[in-house]
Amino acid sequence: MYAIKVILQPPPAFSEASAGEGLDPLAALLSARPVPDVQHVTLRRLPQQVVAMTFVAASCLLAAEDAARSAWTAWLTCEDMKSWRLVECGGDLMLGVAAVRDEREPPSGW
Numbered sequence: 001m002y003a004i005k006v007i008l009q010p011p012p013a014f015s016e017a018s019a020g021e022g023l024d025p026l027a028a029l030l031s032a033r034p035v036p037d038v039q040h041v042t043l044r045r046l047p048q049q050v051v052a053m054t055f056v057a058a059s060c061l062l063a064a065e066d067a068a069r070s071a072w073t074a075w076l077t078c079e080d081m082k083s084w085r086l087v088e089c090g091g092d093l094m095l096g097v098a099a100v101r102d103e104r105e106p107p108s109g110w
Contacts, residue, residue: 002064006072007053007088009097023050025080035071037064051085061091082103 014022023043030041042053056069058064069089076084 002056002061002098003092004054004056004064004068005088005092006054006068006086008052008072008076009048009085009087010050010110011083025077026050029075029078029081033075035074037067045079053092065089065091072098 002010010022021034023045037056037058038054040055041059042055044051052072053059054068056067058067069086072086072089075081076086
């Protein structure tokens with residue numbers, strides 16, 4: 001499982017809306033159009049962008065990045081999302097380093 005950090009640029013009207021609104025349609029789209037290798041997506045709104053941590057089952061990081069990019073390209077072609085833009089899509093190396101470090105440490109109580 002790989003964590004892929006996706007940065008999305010919403011339309012200007014989205015940025016002008018209040019901070020608590022606007023992610024429900026995106027979350028509904030993700031639920032309605034699942035992608036086989038994408039296991040989970042966590043959405044976080046920033047002032048001008050949306051971060052979509054996309055968790056992908058893949059054989060390597062490059063395959064996970066390709067799968068995430070492909071999924072988001074497909075999702076953003078839907079009618080309601082055509083004004084959104086994919087800004088960045090890449091492995092979250094900080095999360096990956098933390099996961100590797102945790103694997104090396106035996107579980108507590110051993």
